[in-house]
Amino acid sequence: MVGSPSGQSIPEATVSRLPLYLRSLQELMDEELSTVSSERLAEMAGVNAAKVRKDLSYFGSYGTRGVGYDVEYLLLHIRRELGLTHDWPCVIAGMGNLGQALANYGGFSDRGFVIAALVDANPDKVGTTVEGVPISHVDDLDDLVSRLDIHIGVIATPAHAAQDVADRMVAAGVTSILNFAPTVITVPDGILVRKVDLAVELQILSFYQERRQAGASLTGA
Amino acid sequence: MVGSPSGQSIPEATVSRLPLYLRSLQELMDEELSTVSSERLAEMAGVNAAKVRKDLSYFGSYGTRGVGYDVEYLLLHIRRELGLTHDWPCVIAGMGNLGQALANYGGFSDRGFVIAALVDANPDKVGTTVEGVPISHVDDLDDLVSRLDIHIGVIATPAHAAQDVADRMVAAGVTSILNFAPTVITVPDGILVRKVDLAVELQILSFYQERRQAGASLTGA
DNA sequence: TAGTGTGAATTTCTTCACAGCG
DNA sequence: CGCTGTGAAGAAATTCACACTA
Numbered sequence: 001m002v003g004s005p006s007g008q009s010i011p012e013a014t015v016s017r018l019p020l021y022l023r024s025l026q027e028l029m030d031e032e033l034s035t036v037s038s039e040r041l042a043e044m045a046g047v048n049a050a051k052v053r054k055d056l057s058y059f060g061s062y063g064t065r066g067v068g069y070d071v072e073y074l075l076l077h078i079r080r081e082l083g084l085t086h087d088w089p090c091v092i093a094g095m096g097n098l099g100q101a102l103a104n105y106g107g108f109s110d111r112g113f114v115i116a117a118l119v120d121a122n123p124d125k126v127g128t129t130v131e132g133v134p135i136s137h138v139d140d141l142d143d144l145v146s147r148l149d150i151h152i153g154v155i156a157t158p159a160h161a162a163q164d165v166a167d168r169m170v171a172a173g174v175t176s177i178l179n180f181a182p183t184v185i186t187v188p189d190g191i192l193v194r195k196v197d198l199a200v201e202l203q204i205l206s207f208y209q210e211r212r213q214a215g216a217s218l219t220g221a
Numbered sequence: 222m223v224g225s226p227s228g229q230s231i232p233e234a235t236v237s238r239l240p241l242y243l244r245s246l247q248e249l250m251d252e253e254l255s256t257v258s259s260e261r262l263a264e265m266a267g268v269n270a271a272k273v274r275k276d277l278s279y280f281g282s283y284g285t286r287g288v289g290y291d292v293e294y295l296l297l298h299i300r301r302e303l304g305l306t307h308d309w310p311c312v313i314a315g316m317g318n319l320g321q322a323l324a325n326y327g328g329f330s331d332r333g334f335v336i337a338a339l340v341d342a343n344p345d346k347v348g349t350t351v352e353g354v355p356i357s358h359v360d361d362l363d364d365l366v367s368r369l370d371i372h373i374g375v376i377a378t379p380a381h382a383a384q385d386v387a388d389r390m391v392a393a394g395v396t397s398i399l400n401f402a403p404t405v406i407t408v409p410d411g412i413l414v415r416k417v418d419l420a421v422e423l424q425i426l427s428f429y430q431e432r433r434q435a436g437a438s439l440t441g442a
Numbered sequence: 443t444a445g446t447g448t449g450a451a452t453t454t455c456t457t458c459a460c461a462g463c464g
Numbered sequence: 465c466g467c468t469g470t471g472a473a474g475a476a477a478t479t480c481a482c483a484c485t486a
Contacts, residue, residue, distance in 0.1 A: 013477055019424040023403060037445065046405040046416075049445095050479055057447055065446045065485045082424050083431025090423075101322035107403055107420035112427075151430060152423070176426045182244060182328055184267040192429050194422050195267075199328035201415050202311075202373070203240040203303050205397045206333075208413050209372060210304025234455055258467065270467095271457055278469055286463045286468045 010081075014055045018078055020045040021052070025075040037068040089116035089150045091174070093165045094157030095125050095135055098180055102156055103130045113152070117144040121161065138168065145172035152176045159183040166193075231302075235276045239299055241266040242273070243332075246296040258289040310337035310371045312395070314386045315378030316346050316356050319401055323377055324351045334373070338365040342382065359389065366393035373397045380404040387414075 024044035028036055038056075042049040056062060056069070062077060063069045079085055090113050092099050102108070103115050118130060119138045126137045136144060144150065153174040155162050162181035169177060176192040179185055187193055245265035249257055259277075263270040277283060277290070283298060284290045300306055311334050313320050323329070324336050339351060340359045347358045357365060365371065374395040376383050383402035390398060397413040400406055408414055 011477070015428050016421075016425055018428065019418070019421040022424070023418075039445085044405065048479080050481095051477090053446060054448080054478080061447070063446050066444045067486070068445065081428065083427040084424065088423075088427060088430075097322040097325040101318040102419065104318040105419060107418070108423065111420050111424060113420070113423050152426060154423075176430045178422055178426060184241075184265065192426060194426055196417065196419070196422055197240070197244075197328070198323065198326060198417070199332050199334070200237075200240040201399055201417055202309075202329065202334050202375075203243070203305065203332060204237055205373060205399060205413060205415055206304040206309060207236050207239065207302065209309075209397045232455070260467085269457080271459095272455090274468060275456080275470080282469065284468050287466045288464075289467070 010058050014058055017045065017047060017051070017055055018082055020047070021055070022075065022078050022082065022084075025071055025078065028071045029075060034071055035064075035068040036071050036074075038063070041069070084112045087112050087114045088152050089114050089148050090152040090154055091115075091117040091119060091141070091144060091148075091150050091169070092154045092156055093119050093138060093141075093169070094155060094161070094181075095120040095122075095130065096156065096158075099156035100130055102154060102180075103133065116148045116150055119144070121157075138165065141168050142172045145169070145174055150174060152178070155179045155181050155185070157181055231279045235279055238266065238268060238272070238276055239303055241268070242276070243296065243299050243303065243305075246292055246299065249292045250296060255292055256285075256289040257292055257295075259284070262290070305333045308333050308335045309373050310335050310369050311373040311375055312336075312338040312340060312362070312365060312369075312371050312390070313375045313377055314340050314359060314362075314390070315376060315382070315402075316341040316343075316351065317377065317379075320377035321351055323375060323401075324354065337369045337371055340365070342378075359386065362389050363393040366390070366395055371395060373399070376400045376402050376406070378402055 021041065024041055027044065038049045038052040042052045045052070059077060059081060062074055092102055092115060095118055099118070103118060108115065115131065115133055118133050118135045119141055120126060120135050121138045123137070125135050128135055151174060153169040155165055155177060157165050159181045162179060162183050163185050166177060166185040166187060170187055170191055175190070177187065179193055179195045182197050182199065185193060242262065245262055248265065259273040260270040263273045266273070280298060280302060283295055313323055313336060316339055320339070324339060329336065336352065336354055339354050339356045340362055341347060341356050342359045344358070346356050349356055372395060374390040376386055376398060378386050380402045383400060383404050384406050387398060387406040387408060391408055391412055396411070398408065400414055400416045403418050403420065406414060
């Protein structure tokens with residue numbers, strides 16, 4: 001989905017697994033383990049060991065043969081690769097159920113994504129707060145984005161409003177968008193978009209569920 | 222992530238795009254268009270035309286050369302492939318913000334995923350209703366699953382509770398699980414699991430956002 | 443000895459390009 | 465003519481297997 005950026009490339013597939021490794025390493029830190037083998041890390045992340053070693057090798061040699069990887073060192077390194085060494089102020093647009101859930105979702109602030117602003121088009125919602133953050137009107141996006149130095153926008157509006165909100169975000173200066181609305185949005189070159197459609201995953205499950213009557217044995221991930 | 226099921230295989234990558242096509246076709250139906258070219262469909266789904274044609278070709282020849290695809294026919298066909306010709310009763314475990322958002326999320330029932338039951342471990346929540354569906358205690362999973370003929374479970378609990386809930390679901394007879402908890406769960410062979418981690422996508426955005434200062438020109442999706 | 447790092451083999455996915463059909 | 469359907473080429477990702485080393 002994304003062109004390879006400056007410098008020589010880390011495969012997209014590898015990038016998409018880094019967050020999994022990061023989470024696993026955080027668990028290992030909590031358990032106060034200081035080293036980890038590719039095999040163990042693979043098991044925790046739900047992939048296989050060869051993949052872990054290959055993935056990590058793109059960043060250089062961080063392991064010790066015969067021992068494994070230093071948990072703390074690797075954690076720091078992946079965090080740096082992911083750009084998670086500083087906070088990212090974000091704005092969420094659309095304060096319906098999903099928007100509220102996202103605003104409340106601990107997993108964001110945990111990992112450096114600070115909900116700096118919330119916007120909605122409904123005047124009744126404007127002025128109320130979620131998790132201590134006031135809901136502003138979507139017309140104030142411009143001001144909020146520049147004042148709070150926001151680069152990342154999250155769209156949690158209904159599908160029909162998504163493109164308009166995306167346009168406003170881009171105009172305001174947002175350069176990365178995470179889109180939860182079940183529609184494709186188009187943006188100018190240079191703007192990054194990723195999409196999550198909650199129902200898509202269920203449909204994929206349904207596909208495999210439907211066609212396994214015939215004694216198929218499938219493996220969970 | 223999932224072994225190829227009975228019959229000759231449709232590539233995983235293709236399966237994961239079917240929901241996109243389905244959504245686009247539904248929009249075309251709403252606009253009362255009766256045919257669509259691979260190019261137009263590609264644009265709507267956010268992929269390229271060759272991919273659309275290749276994907277659809279796995280199901281046989283459904284297009285008309287010189288014209289395109291019949292919207293209604295293709296829609297029906299993909300819906301059948303995805304197993305969406307009948308309703309799937311689902312249970313959601315974990316009625317925090319995310320669980321509530323999912324229960325409210327129109328995108329599910331729209332597409333045949335009926336929220337048949339909700340469970341939580343917190344006795345204070347048990348007995349209240351969300352969208353007209355009562356919240357039951359997680360101990361009643363067994364009864365609910367068999368009585369309501371539920372095959373699909375959605376986990377929206379905190380990470381630490383996810384494995385336990387998954388075990389209970391499997392014991393109760395659930396065969397497909399969609400896991401929103403930020404942790405890997407393990408299940409017996411024959412149980413399908415898909416995972417959605419809301420924060421993972423943000424971290425991937427962060428990766429690319431971080432490394433584009435150097436005049437890189439990236440393309441949004 | 444245990445476990446990394448990595449070329450090479452393999453598989454999967456994408457894209458091309460054009461023959462063939464309505 | 466316009467657009468599908470598809471072999472074949474190309475690219476990307478995964479997996480193998482083993483040399484190497486702390």
